[in-house]
Amino acid sequence: MTKASLSRATLLIIMSVAVCVSVAVCTPEDRVPDPPAREEFISPDKTYVFEVSTPDAWKTRKSVGRLFEVAAGNRRLLWTRQLPHEWRPRFVMAGARGNVLLIDEWANITSRYALMLLDRENRVVAQHDFDAIQKVLAVPRAQIAQMGRHGVWIVKPPAWESPGSSVVIEAAGKVLRVNLADGSLSLAR
Amino acid sequence: MKKMIRQSFMVLTLLFLVTSALPAVAATLALTIQPYQICDDDGTNCANSAKSLFEAEGDKIWAQAGIDLIFLPWITQNSSALNTLNMDTEFGGPAAGNIIRMLFVETITHCGGAGAGIFGCGYVDANGLAIADNVFSFNGGIGRLDTIAHELGHNLGLGHGDFGAGGALNLMTSGAVRTIPSSINDITPDGIGTDQLTQAQIDEATASGFLEPVQEVPEPASALLLLSCLVPVAAFWRRNRSND
Numbered sequence: 169m170t171k172a173s174l175s176r177a178t179l180l181i182i183m184s185v186a187v188c189v190s191v192a193v194c195t196p197e198d199r200v201p202d203p204p205a206r207e208e209f210i211s212p213d214k215t216y217v218f219e220v221s222t223p224d225a226w227k228t229r230k231s232v233g234r235l236f237e238v239a240a241g242n243r244r245l246l247w248t249r250q251l252p253h254e255w256r257p258r259f260v261m262a263g264a265r266g267n268v269l270l271i272d273e274w275a276n277i278t279s280r281y282a283l284m285l286l287d288r289e290n291r292v293v294a295q296h297d298f299d300a301i302q303k304v305l306a307v308p309r310a311q312i313a314q315m316g317r318h319g320v321w322i323v324k325p326p327a328w329e330s331p332g333s334s335v336v337i338e339a340a341g342k343v344l345r346v347n348l349a350d351g352s353l354s355l356a357r
Numbered sequence: 358m359k360k361m362i363r364q365s366f367m368v369l370t371l372l373f374l375v376t377s378a379l380p381a382v383a384a385t386l387a388l389t390i391q392p393y394q395i396c397d398d399d400g401t402n403c404a405n406s407a408k409s410l411f412e413a414e415g416d417k418i419w420a421q422a423g424i425d426l427i428f429l430p431w432i433t434q435n436s437s438a439l440n441t442l443n444m445d446t447e448f449g450g451p452a453a454g455n456i457i458r459m460l461f462v463e464t465i466t467h468c469g470g471a472g473a474g475i476f477g478c479g480y481v482d483a484n485g486l487a488i489a490d491n492v493f494s495f496n497g498g499i500g501r502l503d504t505i506a507h508e509l510g511h512n513l514g515l516g517h518g519d520f521g522a523g524g525a526l527n528l529m530t531s532g533a534v535r536t537i538p539s540s541i542n543d544i545t546p547d548g549i550g551t552d553q554l555t556q557a558q559i560d561e562a563t564a565s566g567f568l569e570p571v572q573e574v575p576e577p578a579s580a581l582l583l584l585s586c587l588v589p590v591a592a593f594w595r596r597n598r599s600n601d
Contacts, residue, residue, distance in 0.1 A: 195511075197469065197472060197477065198475070198508065198531075199468075199472055199533070229491075254495070254497070275496065277537050278539045278543060280497070310548070310549055312549070313536060313549035313550060314550070316525065319536075320536050
């Protein structure tokens with residue numbers, strides 16, 4: 169590195185620091201990073217694939233869900249619907265019978281769509297808001313939020329209790345069980 | 358002796374009435390804000406058409422620091438350049454006295470750096486903030502209730518990661534992590550307890566030169582209550598004096 173390029177580099181660093189120190193330029197924004205433009209969720213037996221994607225690069229903060237059935241390596245579209253979530257669901261679990269569990273929202277809010285279960289025929293089987301989750305957990309709202317690590321209430325990403333038929337989600341020091349047949353909630357422990 | 362007891366009783370009653378007429382929790386500092394509704398050059402596409410300020414939410418949040426938000430009457434300004442803040446346009450600028458310039462614009466796509474979907478942008482420890490229209494469509498139309506309070510926090514000298522910010526329930530934590538209240542009932546000290554301020558944040562914010570001491574004026578209802586109680590006390594006093 170020559171002396172001239174060294175002094176140029178020094179000057180650049182000084183200028184960058186000056187720019188950041190200048191309060192008129194340092195303007196932190198309130199912004200939520202966008203989710204991936206497209207993501208697929210595959211059922212444990214690989215029979216169903218649920219795809220979540222944005223039709224407009226998240227301009228409207230809305231997503232579209234598509235359920236595919238997989239047979240002999242080919243995908244057949246079963247249904248498409250716009251999802252009501254802010255951006256999209258935070259987690260998705262695709263079940264063995266084509267049931268799809270949409271969990272929480274990408275936005276960190278006390279969601280109206282904390283849990284939403286759709287079936288193979290595109291019907292809403294069950295929908296639970298944050299208050300319903302709190303009722304089952306039976307702990308104060310503040311305690312749930314204090315322990316939440318993925319959004320407001322989820323401590324650990326959801327997992328299969330019984331692959332394809334029931335999901336467990338850790339929240340507020342307890343484990344919530346969701347039955348994928350009817351969307352009913354109970355405490356696993 | 359009897360007279361002394363009677364007079365002491367009356368003085369104590371008077372003191373009680375005067376103190377009970379004062380507000381229970383009083384803000385000690387005021388932050389005055391001038392809201393601007395920005396429209397395009399031709400006067401169309403005005404931002405924040407409902408002129409929402411989320412004032413109750415902001416007041417509840419900043420009450421933690423004893424700060425009252427005072428909004429001046431709206432000013433409408435036509436400027437397409439400001440309405441779509443797509444460069445690091447200087448929007449703070451000088452203000453009259455300590456009045457904060459709050460611009461409501463259609464979109465912000467640049468705030469210190471380029472980025473899509475920016476809700477708000479505020480200068481740190483300096484005047485000026487901008488709020489985009491997506492704040493009002495957030496959460497199914499409930500709105501991003503704490504963005505205005507968050508950006509004001511920047512003006513008062515608070516950043517995303519200093520003075521104890523960083524947790525999901527802290528007002529100044531970045532939008533990627535912060536939990537947003539769905540109603541005023543979830544703002545601290547209630548509900549899930551969003552938008553908390555640490556003591557270090559309160560100390561820093563309350564040292565800001567933008568704040569002015571609040572002149573407490575008793576509310577009309579309190580003043581009437583006080584008056585209605587003072588009249589009988591005065592009458593009682595007068596009767597006692599004439600009896601003496």
